[in-house]
Amino acid sequence: MNFSQVEAFCAVADSGSVSEAARVLGCNRTKLSMAIKALEKDLVTDLFVRTGNNLELSEAGKAIYKDCENVLVTIERIRRTCTQVTGDYKTEVWIAHDDALPDDLWQNFTFELNNRFAAISFNVVLASSGDLSNLVEKGQVDFAFGVDYERVEDPRVRYQPLGKMRMMSVCRADHKLSKLQRVSDDVLRNAMQVSLAYLNEKNNPELQPFSLKYIGFSSFDYMLRTILTEGAWGVLPEPLIRQLLRSQELSVIKHTYGLTQEDYCMFTSAGMAEHPAMAWIADQISDYLFEF
Template identity: 75%
Template sequence: MNLSQIEAFCIVADTGSVSEAARQLECNRTKLSMAIKALEKDLGTDLFIRSGNNLILSEAGKAIYKDGQDMLVTAARIRQTCAQVTGEFNAEIWIARDDSLPDVLWQDLSHRLNNQFPATSFNIVLASSGDLTNLVATSQVDFAFGVDYERTDDPHINFQPLGKIRLMSVCRTSHPLAKLRRVSDDELRKAMQAVMVYLNEKDNPELQPFSLRHIGFSSFDYMLSTILEEDAWGVLPEPLIRHLLRNQSLSVIKHTYGLTQEDYCMFTASGMAEHPGMSWLADKLNEYLFDF
Protein backbone atom coordinates (compact mmCIF):
# COMPACT_ATOMS: atom_id res chain seq x y z
CA MET A 1 0.00 0.00 0.00
CA ASN A 2 1.29 3.46 -0.88
CA LEU A 3 -0.02 7.04 -1.07
CA SER A 4 -0.38 6.95 -4.86
CA GLN A 5 -2.70 3.97 -4.55
CA ILE A 6 -4.69 5.66 -1.76
CA GLU A 7 -5.00 8.85 -3.82
CA ALA A 8 -6.17 6.82 -6.84
CA PHE A 9 -8.73 5.01 -4.68
CA CYS A 10 -10.13 8.23 -3.17
CA ILE A 11 -10.43 10.11 -6.46
CA VAL A 12 -12.06 7.16 -8.24
CA ALA A 13 -14.45 6.91 -5.27
CA ASP A 14 -15.25 10.64 -5.61
CA THR A 15 -15.77 10.57 -9.37
CA GLY A 16 -17.14 7.05 -9.85
CA SER A 17 -15.06 6.78 -13.00
CA VAL A 18 -11.48 5.72 -13.76
CA SER A 19 -11.49 7.93 -16.85
CA GLU A 20 -12.52 11.07 -14.94
CA ALA A 21 -10.10 10.29 -12.11
CA ALA A 22 -7.27 9.86 -14.63
CA ARG A 23 -8.18 13.21 -16.20
CA GLN A 24 -8.09 14.98 -12.84
CA LEU A 25 -4.78 13.35 -11.88
CA GLU A 26 -3.39 13.89 -15.39
CA CYS A 27 -2.22 10.30 -15.59
CA ASN A 28 -2.73 7.22 -17.73
CA ARG A 29 -6.03 5.40 -17.22
CA THR A 30 -4.37 1.98 -17.35
CA LYS A 31 -1.83 3.01 -14.72
CA LEU A 32 -4.66 4.21 -12.47
CA SER A 33 -6.59 0.95 -12.86
CA MET A 34 -3.46 -1.01 -12.02
CA ALA A 35 -2.97 1.07 -8.87
CA ILE A 36 -6.52 0.27 -7.73
CA LYS A 37 -6.09 -3.44 -8.44
CA ALA A 38 -2.74 -3.49 -6.61
CA LEU A 39 -4.36 -1.88 -3.57
CA GLU A 40 -7.23 -4.38 -3.65
CA LYS A 41 -4.75 -7.27 -3.91
CA ASP A 42 -2.73 -5.92 -1.00
CA LEU A 43 -5.86 -5.53 1.15
CA GLY A 44 -7.36 -8.83 0.02
CA THR A 45 -10.77 -7.40 -0.88
CA ASP A 46 -12.64 -5.60 -3.65
CA LEU A 47 -13.00 -1.90 -2.94
CA PHE A 48 -15.42 -1.23 -5.80
CA ILE A 49 -18.46 -2.84 -7.36
CA ARG A 50 -17.90 -2.59 -11.10
CA SER A 51 -20.87 -1.97 -13.39
CA GLY A 52 -19.85 -1.16 -16.95
CA ASN A 53 -17.79 2.02 -16.84
CA ASN A 54 -19.13 2.99 -13.40
CA LEU A 55 -17.50 2.09 -10.10
CA ILE A 56 -19.41 2.13 -6.82
CA LEU A 57 -17.76 1.69 -3.44
CA SER A 58 -18.14 -1.78 -1.94
CA GLU A 59 -18.84 -2.14 1.77
CA ALA A 60 -15.10 -2.50 2.37
CA GLY A 61 -14.45 0.58 0.23
CA LYS A 62 -16.99 2.62 2.21
CA ALA A 63 -15.39 1.46 5.46
CA ILE A 64 -11.89 2.67 4.54
CA TYR A 65 -12.75 5.77 2.47
CA LYS A 66 -12.51 8.29 5.34
CA ASP A 67 -9.25 6.72 6.58
CA GLY A 68 -7.87 7.09 3.05
CA GLN A 69 -8.85 10.77 2.96
CA ASP A 70 -7.26 11.28 6.39
CA MET A 71 -4.02 9.70 5.17
CA LEU A 72 -3.86 12.12 2.22
CA VAL A 73 -4.56 15.12 4.46
CA THR A 74 -1.84 14.00 6.88
CA ALA A 75 0.64 13.52 4.02
CA ALA A 76 -0.12 17.03 2.74
CA ARG A 77 0.42 18.44 6.23
CA ILE A 78 3.78 16.67 6.52
CA ARG A 79 4.92 18.05 3.16
CA GLN A 80 3.85 21.58 4.13
CA THR A 81 5.68 21.37 7.45
CA CYS A 82 8.88 20.14 5.83
CA ALA A 83 8.69 22.82 3.16
CA GLN A 84 8.27 25.46 5.85
CA VAL A 85 11.27 24.17 7.84
CA THR A 86 13.50 24.18 4.76
CA GLY A 87 12.54 27.77 3.94
CA GLU A 88 10.69 26.88 0.74
CA PHE A 89 7.23 27.49 2.16
CA ASN A 90 4.93 29.82 0.24
CA ALA A 91 7.43 32.13 -1.44
CA GLU A 92 4.46 32.79 -3.71
CA ILE A 93 0.81 32.64 -2.64
CA TRP A 94 -2.26 32.54 -4.86
CA ILE A 95 -5.44 34.01 -3.37
CA ALA A 96 -8.95 33.92 -4.84
CA ARG A 97 -11.58 36.36 -3.61
CA ASP A 98 -15.12 37.23 -4.60
CA ASP A 99 -16.38 40.79 -5.00
CA SER A 100 -18.83 40.84 -2.09
CA LEU A 101 -16.64 43.46 -0.39
CA PRO A 102 -15.76 46.78 -2.09
CA ASP A 103 -12.77 46.88 -4.45
CA VAL A 104 -11.34 49.88 -2.61
CA LEU A 105 -11.03 47.74 0.54
CA TRP A 106 -9.20 44.98 -1.32
CA GLN A 107 -6.88 47.47 -3.01
CA ASP A 108 -5.93 48.92 0.37
CA LEU A 109 -5.47 45.51 2.01
CA SER A 110 -3.43 44.11 -0.88
CA HIS A 111 -1.00 47.05 -0.77
CA ARG A 112 -0.64 46.79 3.00
CA LEU A 113 -0.21 43.01 2.76
CA ASN A 114 2.58 43.42 0.24
CA ASN A 115 4.37 45.95 2.46
CA GLN A 116 3.92 43.85 5.60
CA PHE A 117 5.37 40.68 4.02
CA PRO A 118 7.87 41.76 1.34
CA ALA A 119 9.52 38.32 1.14
CA THR A 120 6.31 36.74 -0.24
CA SER A 121 4.70 37.35 -3.62
CA PHE A 122 0.91 37.56 -3.50
CA ASN A 123 -1.31 36.90 -6.53
CA ILE A 124 -4.94 37.89 -5.99
CA VAL A 125 -7.54 36.76 -8.53
CA LEU A 126 -11.25 37.50 -8.73
CA ALA A 127 -13.62 34.51 -8.76
CA SER A 128 -17.28 33.72 -8.37
CA SER A 129 -18.37 33.06 -4.78
CA GLY A 130 -19.60 29.59 -5.69
CA ASP A 131 -16.27 28.58 -7.21
CA LEU A 132 -14.04 29.45 -4.24
CA THR A 133 -14.12 26.05 -2.50
CA ASN A 134 -13.47 24.23 -5.77
CA LEU A 135 -10.47 26.45 -6.56
CA VAL A 136 -8.93 25.58 -3.19
CA ALA A 137 -9.85 21.89 -3.34
CA THR A 138 -8.24 21.52 -6.78
CA SER A 139 -5.11 23.47 -5.67
CA GLN A 140 -5.62 26.20 -8.24
CA VAL A 141 -5.19 28.69 -5.39
CA ASP A 142 -3.76 28.42 -1.87
CA PHE A 143 -6.39 30.48 -0.02
CA ALA A 144 -9.77 31.98 -0.83
CA PHE A 145 -11.99 34.62 0.76
CA GLY A 146 -15.67 35.22 0.17
CA VAL A 147 -19.32 34.41 0.84
CA ASP A 148 -19.71 30.75 1.71
CA TYR A 149 -22.31 29.25 -0.65
CA GLU A 150 -20.83 25.73 -0.71
CA ARG A 151 -20.50 24.66 2.94
CA THR A 152 -20.13 20.88 2.84
CA ASP A 153 -18.43 18.20 4.91
CA ASP A 154 -15.40 18.22 2.64
CA PRO A 155 -12.28 16.71 4.27
CA HIS A 156 -10.12 18.67 1.82
CA ILE A 157 -11.30 22.13 2.93
CA ASN A 158 -11.17 24.12 6.16
CA PHE A 159 -13.82 26.84 6.55
CA GLN A 160 -12.95 29.72 8.87
CA PRO A 161 -15.85 32.20 9.25
CA LEU A 162 -14.56 35.78 9.52
CA GLY A 163 -17.92 37.50 9.95
CA LYS A 164 -21.46 37.78 8.65
CA ILE A 165 -22.63 39.48 5.46
CA ARG A 166 -26.24 40.51 4.92
CA LEU A 167 -27.64 39.79 1.46
CA MET A 168 -30.51 42.00 0.34
CA SER A 169 -33.07 41.96 -2.48
CA VAL A 170 -32.71 45.28 -4.28
CA CYS A 171 -33.73 47.11 -7.43
CA ARG A 172 -33.27 50.55 -8.93
CA THR A 173 -35.33 53.16 -7.07
CA SER A 174 -37.28 53.92 -10.23
CA HIS A 175 -38.17 50.23 -10.72
CA PRO A 176 -41.91 49.42 -10.29
CA LEU A 177 -41.06 46.90 -7.55
CA ALA A 178 -39.56 49.70 -5.42
CA LYS A 179 -42.89 51.52 -5.32
CA LEU A 180 -44.86 48.59 -3.90
CA ARG A 181 -45.52 48.48 -0.15
CA ARG A 182 -45.58 44.69 -0.32
CA VAL A 183 -44.23 42.57 -3.18
CA SER A 184 -45.95 39.26 -3.91
CA ASP A 185 -44.24 36.12 -5.17
CA ASP A 186 -45.95 36.50 -8.56
CA GLU A 187 -44.79 40.09 -8.99
CA LEU A 188 -41.21 39.13 -8.12
CA ARG A 189 -41.23 36.13 -10.46
CA LYS A 190 -42.46 38.22 -13.39
CA ALA A 191 -39.62 40.75 -13.07
CA MET A 192 -36.20 40.20 -14.65
CA GLN A 193 -33.64 38.94 -12.08
CA ALA A 194 -29.86 39.29 -12.16
CA VAL A 195 -28.47 36.14 -10.51
CA MET A 196 -25.15 34.67 -9.42
CA VAL A 197 -23.83 31.75 -11.50
CA TYR A 198 -20.64 29.76 -11.15
CA LEU A 199 -18.70 26.98 -12.85
CA ASN A 200 -18.77 24.42 -10.03
CA GLU A 201 -21.20 21.69 -11.07
CA LYS A 202 -22.80 21.19 -7.62
CA ASP A 203 -26.43 22.29 -7.44
CA ASN A 204 -27.04 24.95 -4.83
CA PRO A 205 -30.66 25.84 -3.95
CA GLU A 206 -29.56 29.21 -2.54
CA LEU A 207 -28.38 30.30 -5.98
CA GLN A 208 -31.37 29.09 -7.98
CA PRO A 209 -33.21 31.94 -9.76
CA PHE A 210 -36.51 33.04 -8.26
CA SER A 211 -37.78 34.80 -11.38
CA LEU A 212 -39.00 33.16 -14.55
CA ARG A 213 -36.73 35.51 -16.51
CA HIS A 214 -33.15 35.92 -15.39
CA ILE A 215 -29.63 36.73 -16.54
CA GLY A 216 -26.64 35.19 -14.78
CA PHE A 217 -23.23 36.64 -13.90
CA SER A 218 -20.22 35.32 -12.00
CA SER A 219 -19.72 38.67 -10.28
CA PHE A 220 -21.76 40.76 -7.83
CA ASP A 221 -20.42 43.86 -9.56
CA TYR A 222 -21.87 42.78 -12.93
CA MET A 223 -25.16 42.03 -11.21
CA LEU A 224 -25.12 45.50 -9.66
CA SER A 225 -24.44 47.19 -13.00
CA THR A 226 -27.33 45.32 -14.60
CA ILE A 227 -29.69 46.25 -11.75
CA LEU A 228 -28.72 49.92 -12.02
CA GLU A 229 -28.88 50.10 -15.81
CA GLU A 230 -31.61 47.62 -16.72
CA ASP A 231 -35.10 46.80 -15.48
CA ALA A 232 -33.84 44.05 -13.17
CA TRP A 233 -33.58 43.14 -9.50
CA GLY A 234 -31.18 40.90 -7.59
CA VAL A 235 -29.73 39.82 -4.26
CA LEU A 236 -26.54 41.69 -3.35
CA PRO A 237 -24.21 41.92 -0.31
CA GLU A 238 -24.79 44.98 1.84
CA PRO A 239 -21.12 46.13 1.99
CA LEU A 240 -21.14 46.50 -1.78
CA ILE A 241 -24.31 48.58 -1.98
CA ARG A 242 -24.66 50.51 1.30
CA HIS A 243 -23.64 53.82 -0.31
CA LEU A 244 -26.20 53.30 -3.10
CA LEU A 245 -28.95 52.61 -0.56
CA ARG A 246 -28.01 55.76 1.32
CA ASN A 247 -28.11 57.97 -1.77
CA GLN A 248 -31.35 56.23 -2.86
CA SER A 249 -30.02 54.89 -6.13
CA LEU A 250 -31.15 51.46 -4.93
CA SER A 251 -34.15 50.39 -2.88
CA VAL A 252 -34.74 47.26 -0.81
CA ILE A 253 -37.58 45.16 -2.22
CA LYS A 254 -40.29 44.51 0.36
CA HIS A 255 -40.19 40.74 0.03
CA THR A 256 -38.49 38.12 2.18
CA TYR A 257 -36.52 36.55 -0.71
CA GLY A 258 -32.80 37.18 -0.28
CA LEU A 259 -32.96 38.94 3.08
CA THR A 260 -30.47 36.57 4.69
CA GLN A 261 -27.10 36.50 6.40
CA GLU A 262 -24.24 34.37 5.11
CA ASP A 263 -20.81 33.59 6.52
CA TYR A 264 -17.85 35.38 4.97
CA CYS A 265 -15.07 32.79 5.14
CA MET A 266 -11.43 32.06 4.57
CA PHE A 267 -11.08 28.76 2.71
CA THR A 268 -7.89 26.71 3.06
CA ALA A 269 -6.86 23.22 2.07
CA SER A 270 -6.74 20.73 4.93
CA GLY A 271 -3.15 20.31 6.04
CA MET A 272 -2.12 23.71 4.68
CA ALA A 273 -0.06 25.60 7.25
CA GLU A 274 -1.42 29.14 7.52
CA HIS A 275 0.98 31.76 6.21
CA PRO A 276 1.33 34.72 8.63
CA GLY A 277 0.23 37.01 5.83
CA MET A 278 -3.07 35.13 5.58
CA SER A 279 -3.54 35.38 9.35
CA TRP A 280 -2.98 39.14 9.08
CA LEU A 281 -5.42 39.42 6.16
CA ALA A 282 -8.05 37.32 7.94
CA ASP A 283 -7.79 39.57 11.01
CA LYS A 284 -8.23 42.73 8.92
CA LEU A 285 -11.28 41.32 7.13
CA ASN A 286 -12.73 40.24 10.47
CA GLU A 287 -12.27 43.77 11.83
CA TYR A 288 -13.93 45.28 8.76
CA LEU A 289 -16.95 42.97 8.99
CA PHE A 290 -17.27 43.49 12.76
CA ASP A 291 -17.22 47.29 12.37
CA PHE A 292 -19.51 47.29 9.35
Protein backbone atom coordinates in the same frame (compact mmCIF):
# COMPACT_ATOMS: atom_id res chain seq x y z
CA MET B 1 -2.43 -0.50 0.72
CA ASN B 2 -0.35 2.57 -0.17
CA PHE B 3 -0.83 6.29 -0.78
CA SER B 4 -1.04 5.98 -4.59
CA GLN B 5 -3.80 3.40 -4.33
CA VAL B 6 -5.84 5.51 -1.89
CA GLU B 7 -5.34 8.60 -4.08
CA ALA B 8 -6.46 6.64 -7.15
CA PHE B 9 -9.54 5.33 -5.33
CA CYS B 10 -10.65 8.83 -4.23
CA ALA B 11 -10.00 10.34 -7.67
CA VAL B 12 -12.08 7.68 -9.44
CA ALA B 13 -14.81 7.94 -6.80
CA ASP B 14 -14.99 11.72 -7.32
CA SER B 15 -15.04 11.61 -11.12
CA GLY B 16 -16.85 8.31 -11.75
CA SER B 17 -14.40 7.52 -14.52
CA VAL B 18 -10.87 6.11 -14.68
CA SER B 19 -10.10 8.24 -17.75
CA GLU B 20 -11.23 11.47 -16.05
CA ALA B 21 -9.40 10.58 -12.83
CA ALA B 22 -6.21 9.90 -14.80
CA ARG B 23 -6.55 13.32 -16.46
CA VAL B 24 -7.03 15.04 -13.10
CA LEU B 25 -4.05 13.26 -11.53
CA GLY B 26 -1.93 13.60 -14.65
CA CYS B 27 -1.08 9.90 -14.81
CA ASN B 28 -1.48 6.90 -17.09
CA ARG B 29 -4.97 5.35 -17.27
CA THR B 30 -3.63 1.81 -17.15
CA LYS B 31 -1.51 2.59 -14.11
CA LEU B 32 -4.57 4.02 -12.36
CA SER B 33 -6.68 0.94 -13.15
CA MET B 34 -3.93 -1.31 -11.80
CA ALA B 35 -3.78 0.73 -8.57
CA ILE B 36 -7.54 0.29 -8.06
CA LYS B 37 -7.36 -3.46 -8.74
CA ALA B 38 -4.41 -3.83 -6.35
CA LEU B 39 -6.34 -2.00 -3.63
CA GLU B 40 -9.42 -4.16 -4.16
CA LYS B 41 -7.23 -7.28 -4.01
CA ASP B 42 -5.58 -6.08 -0.80
CA LEU B 43 -8.95 -5.35 0.81
CA VAL B 44 -10.55 -8.49 -0.64
CA THR B 45 -13.62 -6.59 -1.84
CA ASP B 46 -14.93 -4.74 -4.87
CA LEU B 47 -14.91 -0.98 -4.30
CA PHE B 48 -16.79 -0.06 -7.48
CA VAL B 49 -19.79 -1.28 -9.41
CA ARG B 50 -18.91 -1.19 -13.09
CA THR B 51 -21.66 -0.28 -15.59
CA GLY B 52 -20.25 0.28 -19.07
CA ASN B 53 -17.73 3.10 -18.91
CA ASN B 54 -19.05 4.45 -15.60
CA LEU B 55 -17.97 3.47 -12.12
CA GLU B 56 -20.09 3.87 -9.01
CA LEU B 57 -19.02 3.18 -5.46
CA SER B 58 -20.05 -0.18 -4.07
CA GLU B 59 -21.41 -0.35 -0.52
CA ALA B 60 -17.89 -1.15 0.70
CA GLY B 61 -16.51 1.76 -1.34
CA LYS B 62 -19.04 4.14 0.19
CA ALA B 63 -18.16 2.91 3.66
CA ILE B 64 -14.43 3.64 3.33
CA TYR B 65 -14.53 6.77 1.11
CA LYS B 66 -14.54 9.30 3.96
CA ASP B 67 -11.69 7.55 5.77
CA CYS B 68 -9.64 7.48 2.56
CA GLU B 69 -10.25 11.20 2.09
CA ASN B 70 -9.04 11.81 5.62
CA VAL B 71 -5.91 9.74 4.93
CA LEU B 72 -5.03 11.97 1.96
CA VAL B 73 -5.62 15.11 4.05
CA THR B 74 -3.40 13.76 6.86
CA ILE B 75 -0.57 12.91 4.47
CA GLU B 76 -0.75 16.38 2.91
CA ARG B 77 -0.68 17.92 6.40
CA ILE B 78 2.44 15.90 7.26
CA ARG B 79 4.17 17.07 4.08
CA ARG B 80 3.34 20.72 4.73
CA THR B 81 4.48 20.51 8.35
CA CYS B 82 7.83 19.08 7.29
CA THR B 83 8.18 21.78 4.62
CA GLN B 84 7.53 24.50 7.19
CA VAL B 85 9.93 22.98 9.74
CA THR B 86 12.76 22.90 7.19
CA GLY B 87 12.11 26.56 6.41
CA ASP B 88 11.14 25.99 2.79
CA TYR B 89 8.39 28.63 2.71
CA LYS B 90 6.63 29.76 -0.43
CA THR B 91 7.93 32.97 -1.96
CA GLU B 92 4.86 33.19 -4.21
CA VAL B 93 1.30 33.15 -2.84
CA TRP B 94 -1.92 32.89 -4.85
CA ILE B 95 -5.03 34.53 -3.39
CA ALA B 96 -8.57 34.36 -4.78
CA HIS B 97 -11.42 36.58 -3.62
CA ASP B 98 -14.95 37.43 -4.66
CA ASP B 99 -16.14 41.01 -5.12
CA ALA B 100 -18.42 41.20 -2.09
CA LEU B 101 -16.05 43.84 -0.71
CA PRO B 102 -15.32 47.05 -2.65
CA ASP B 103 -12.56 46.80 -5.25
CA ASP B 104 -10.57 49.71 -3.82
CA LEU B 105 -10.38 47.89 -0.48
CA TRP B 106 -8.67 44.93 -2.14
CA GLN B 107 -6.32 47.26 -4.00
CA ASN B 108 -5.29 48.80 -0.68
CA PHE B 109 -4.80 45.33 0.83
CA THR B 110 -2.58 44.29 -2.08
CA PHE B 111 -0.39 47.41 -1.92
CA GLU B 112 0.00 47.06 1.85
CA LEU B 113 0.87 43.36 1.56
CA ASN B 114 3.61 44.23 -0.91
CA ASN B 115 5.06 46.77 1.53
CA ARG B 116 4.78 44.59 4.64
CA PHE B 117 5.99 41.31 3.11
CA ALA B 118 8.49 42.41 0.50
CA ALA B 119 10.09 38.95 0.16
CA ILE B 120 6.82 37.39 -1.03
CA SER B 121 5.16 37.79 -4.43
CA PHE B 122 1.35 37.93 -4.33
CA ASN B 123 -0.98 36.94 -7.15
CA VAL B 124 -4.52 38.16 -6.48
CA VAL B 125 -7.35 36.90 -8.70
CA LEU B 126 -11.09 37.52 -8.79
CA ALA B 127 -13.42 34.49 -8.64
CA SER B 128 -17.07 33.66 -8.10
CA SER B 129 -18.05 33.07 -4.47
CA GLY B 130 -19.26 29.59 -5.41
CA ASP B 131 -15.82 28.59 -6.71
CA LEU B 132 -13.61 29.75 -3.83
CA SER B 133 -13.49 26.57 -1.74
CA ASN B 134 -13.03 24.45 -4.86
CA LEU B 135 -10.04 26.55 -5.97
CA VAL B 136 -8.40 25.96 -2.59
CA GLU B 137 -9.34 22.27 -2.53
CA LYS B 138 -7.82 21.71 -5.98
CA GLY B 139 -4.66 23.62 -5.05
CA GLN B 140 -5.21 26.27 -7.72
CA VAL B 141 -4.83 28.99 -5.09
CA ASP B 142 -3.30 28.99 -1.61
CA PHE B 143 -5.95 31.11 0.12
CA ALA B 144 -9.37 32.48 -0.73
CA PHE B 145 -11.67 35.10 0.79
CA GLY B 146 -15.38 35.53 0.21
CA VAL B 147 -18.99 34.79 1.05
CA ASP B 148 -19.36 31.16 2.16
CA TYR B 149 -22.25 29.42 0.41
CA GLU B 150 -20.84 25.88 0.70
CA ARG B 151 -22.47 24.62 3.90
CA VAL B 152 -20.68 21.27 3.58
CA GLU B 153 -18.18 19.31 5.63
CA ASP B 154 -14.98 18.98 3.61
CA PRO B 155 -11.87 17.59 5.34
CA ARG B 156 -9.65 19.19 2.70
CA VAL B 157 -10.73 22.79 3.29
CA ARG B 158 -10.79 24.86 6.48
CA TYR B 159 -13.36 27.65 6.77
CA GLN B 160 -12.49 30.56 9.08
CA PRO B 161 -15.41 33.01 9.48
CA LEU B 162 -14.19 36.62 9.56
CA GLY B 163 -17.55 38.30 10.06
CA LYS B 164 -21.16 38.42 8.97
CA MET B 165 -22.14 39.73 5.55
CA ARG B 166 -25.64 41.10 5.07
CA MET B 167 -27.11 39.99 1.75
CA MET B 168 -29.97 42.07 0.36
CA SER B 169 -32.56 41.32 -2.30
CA VAL B 170 -32.65 44.58 -4.25
CA CYS B 171 -34.03 46.20 -7.39
CA ARG B 172 -33.85 49.65 -8.93
CA ALA B 173 -35.81 52.26 -6.96
CA ASP B 174 -38.26 52.79 -9.84
CA HIS B 175 -38.87 49.03 -10.33
CA LYS B 176 -42.43 47.82 -9.79
CA LEU B 177 -41.19 45.43 -7.06
CA SER B 178 -40.03 48.38 -4.95
CA LYS B 179 -43.55 49.80 -4.90
CA LEU B 180 -45.12 46.73 -3.31
CA GLN B 181 -45.63 46.67 0.45
CA ARG B 182 -45.26 42.90 0.42
CA VAL B 183 -43.72 40.82 -2.39
CA SER B 184 -45.03 37.26 -2.60
CA ASP B 185 -43.05 34.25 -3.79
CA ASP B 186 -45.10 34.06 -6.99
CA VAL B 187 -44.53 37.70 -7.91
CA LEU B 188 -40.80 37.45 -7.27
CA ARG B 189 -40.52 34.17 -9.12
CA ASN B 190 -41.94 35.77 -12.27
CA ALA B 191 -39.61 38.78 -12.22
CA MET B 192 -36.29 38.71 -14.05
CA GLN B 193 -33.44 37.84 -11.67
CA VAL B 194 -29.68 38.14 -11.92
CA SER B 195 -27.98 35.37 -9.95
CA LEU B 196 -24.47 34.24 -9.09
CA ALA B 197 -22.97 31.70 -11.48
CA TYR B 198 -20.03 29.40 -10.71
CA LEU B 199 -17.96 26.68 -12.36
CA ASN B 200 -17.64 24.41 -9.32
CA GLU B 201 -18.96 20.98 -10.32
CA LYS B 202 -20.65 20.47 -6.95
CA ASN B 203 -24.34 21.27 -6.75
CA ASN B 204 -24.96 24.21 -4.42
CA PRO B 205 -28.63 24.81 -3.47
CA GLU B 206 -27.75 28.16 -1.88
CA LEU B 207 -26.85 29.54 -5.31
CA GLN B 208 -29.81 28.22 -7.27
CA PRO B 209 -31.86 31.05 -8.89
CA PHE B 210 -35.23 31.79 -7.28
CA SER B 211 -36.92 33.19 -10.39
CA LEU B 212 -38.10 31.26 -13.42
CA LYS B 213 -36.27 33.79 -15.65
CA TYR B 214 -32.70 34.63 -14.76
CA ILE B 215 -29.22 35.55 -15.99
CA GLY B 216 -26.16 34.21 -14.20
CA PHE B 217 -22.97 36.22 -13.67
CA SER B 218 -19.71 35.29 -11.95
CA SER B 219 -19.42 38.57 -10.06
CA PHE B 220 -21.62 40.75 -7.87
CA ASP B 221 -20.51 43.80 -9.85
CA TYR B 222 -21.95 42.41 -13.11
CA MET B 223 -25.14 41.60 -11.24
CA LEU B 224 -25.33 45.15 -9.90
CA ARG B 225 -24.85 46.71 -13.35
CA THR B 226 -27.63 44.58 -14.79
CA ILE B 227 -29.98 45.49 -11.94
CA LEU B 228 -29.33 49.18 -12.58
CA THR B 229 -29.61 49.06 -16.37
CA GLU B 230 -31.96 46.19 -17.22
CA GLY B 231 -34.59 46.33 -14.50
CA ALA B 232 -33.78 42.97 -12.90
CA TRP B 233 -33.52 42.07 -9.22
CA GLY B 234 -30.84 40.14 -7.35
CA VAL B 235 -29.21 39.39 -4.00
CA LEU B 236 -26.15 41.56 -3.33
CA PRO B 237 -23.76 42.12 -0.40
CA GLU B 238 -24.34 45.28 1.64
CA PRO B 239 -20.78 46.72 1.35
CA LEU B 240 -21.15 46.84 -2.43
CA ILE B 241 -24.47 48.69 -2.48
CA ARG B 242 -24.60 50.77 0.72
CA GLN B 243 -24.10 54.10 -1.08
CA LEU B 244 -26.69 53.23 -3.75
CA LEU B 245 -29.22 52.44 -1.02
CA ARG B 246 -28.48 55.72 0.71
CA SER B 247 -28.85 57.67 -2.54
CA GLN B 248 -32.12 55.77 -3.15
CA GLU B 249 -30.99 54.38 -6.50
CA LEU B 250 -31.66 50.89 -5.14
CA SER B 251 -34.45 49.57 -2.92
CA VAL B 252 -34.61 46.47 -0.73
CA ILE B 253 -37.41 44.16 -1.85
CA LYS B 254 -39.99 43.53 0.87
CA HIS B 255 -39.85 39.76 0.72
CA THR B 256 -39.40 37.09 3.39
CA TYR B 257 -35.76 36.70 2.41
CA GLY B 258 -35.14 40.34 1.54
CA LEU B 259 -32.42 40.48 4.19
CA THR B 260 -30.24 37.50 5.09
CA GLN B 261 -26.78 36.96 6.56
CA GLU B 262 -23.91 34.81 5.37
CA ASP B 263 -20.44 34.18 6.77
CA TYR B 264 -17.56 35.94 5.05
CA CYS B 265 -14.69 33.45 5.30
CA MET B 266 -11.05 32.78 4.70
CA PHE B 267 -10.62 29.42 2.96
CA THR B 268 -7.39 27.47 3.45
CA SER B 269 -6.26 23.91 2.83
CA ALA B 270 -6.60 21.66 5.87
CA GLY B 271 -3.33 21.42 7.76
CA MET B 272 -1.82 24.61 6.33
CA ALA B 273 -0.08 26.67 8.99
CA GLU B 274 -1.20 30.24 9.57
CA HIS B 275 0.50 32.60 7.14
CA PRO B 276 1.37 36.02 8.64
CA ALA B 277 0.29 37.87 5.50
CA MET B 278 -3.09 36.13 5.43
CA ALA B 279 -3.54 36.67 9.17
CA TRP B 280 -3.02 40.39 8.53
CA ILE B 281 -5.67 40.43 5.76
CA ALA B 282 -8.07 38.43 7.94
CA ASP B 283 -7.73 41.01 10.73
CA GLN B 284 -8.32 43.88 8.31
CA ILE B 285 -11.45 42.27 6.90
CA SER B 286 -12.80 41.45 10.37
CA ASP B 287 -12.39 45.09 11.39
CA TYR B 288 -14.06 46.28 8.20
CA LEU B 289 -17.04 43.93 8.56
CA PHE B 290 -17.49 44.92 12.21
CA GLU B 291 -18.74 48.31 10.97
CA PHE B 292 -21.62 46.59 9.16
